[in-house]
Amino acid sequence: MHQHLGLPPFNGFVSEWLTFQTALQATSLDSGVLRAVIPIAAAVLALTGALAAACFVKVYGIAFLGRPRSRRVRRTREASRGMILAQALLALFCLLAGVLPTFVVAALGRVSQGITDHGLPSAMAEGWLWLTPISAETASYGAPLVLLGILLALGAWAIVYRFMRPRGHATLTRGETWDCGFGSPTARMQYTASAFAQPIRRIFSPVWRLHETVEREPRPGLPQDAKQIRHQLHAEDITWGWIYTPITRLLHAAARRVGRIQTGHLRHYLAYSFLTLILLLWVIT
DSSP: OTTTTOSTTSHHHHHHHHHHHHHHTGGGOSOHHHHHHHHHHHHHHHHHHHHHHHHHHHHHHHHTSSOOOSHHHHTOOOOOHHHHHHHHHHHHHHHHHHHSHHHHHHHHHHHHHHHHSOOOTTTTTTOTTOBOSSOTTTOOBOHHHHHHHHHHHHHHHHHHHHHHSOOSOOOOOOOOOOOTTSOOOOGGGSOOHHHHTHHHHHHTGGGEEEEEEEEEEEETTEEEEEEEEEEEEEEEEHHIIIIIHHHHHHHHHHHHHHGGGOOSOHHHHHHHHHHHHHHHHHHHO
16 A cells, blocks of 8 residues: 555655655765665665556556456456445545654654654654654655645646536437447457566566467468467566575474474473473573
8 A cells, every 4th residue: 555655645655755855865874885775775665666656557457447357257346335444444544644744753753762762853843734854954845735735736627627518418428439340349358467567577577587478279270360379477586596495495494393392292391391491590590
């Protein structure tokens, strides 16, 4: 939810804005390592936000603008009122945290103040209306004013639409889309998730192992005409085999060795408990 709400006036924008403000202040740090790492982390965050936007464009295009491809999907119905209310409640919290970020940052500042003796005393220096993580001269963000501007823009659009739309009772007729002489489009002709992600997949192809196969079944008697075409695509993360697989094997080996102490005998478990109590008493005293 954080990524696709990374636009004002939601909470994702506030968190990303604060992160980028931190990255812009990296030059004032004493550590050269941090001065070099923080801009890289900010660039990765910006790339992540762009990829998340592309991901949700794909999801929206497939889920809301696509056509059902199976009978089960065609017969789906809206979720229950309780499920909709739960999602609406979470969305309301996201909106409140994005419109009133000064109170949220002030509450989190007390936590960091108690742990590290450092907080954000300047976050509400200009009042609840402006969020100033460093100082008002450096950067400030007025979330309530941004929300007011969005509401005014929507209101202006509604007024223009109200006076510019045609008068009278216009009849709306629906018909088949002009198909240029071809057959009626079906659900199998629309964009798929793989088609949406193809440009991004090509850009990041060095990071992935792509296994793509196309099986063409010719029509009997007409070898040039394909009766059916099957396309399969599997993307394998290279870092998975370099990082996660060795860690997984190590954890499995450690779990097998630890599992040897589970003998199933009660006297062994009582001995484990007794030794643990002796060790704890020795540590405490």
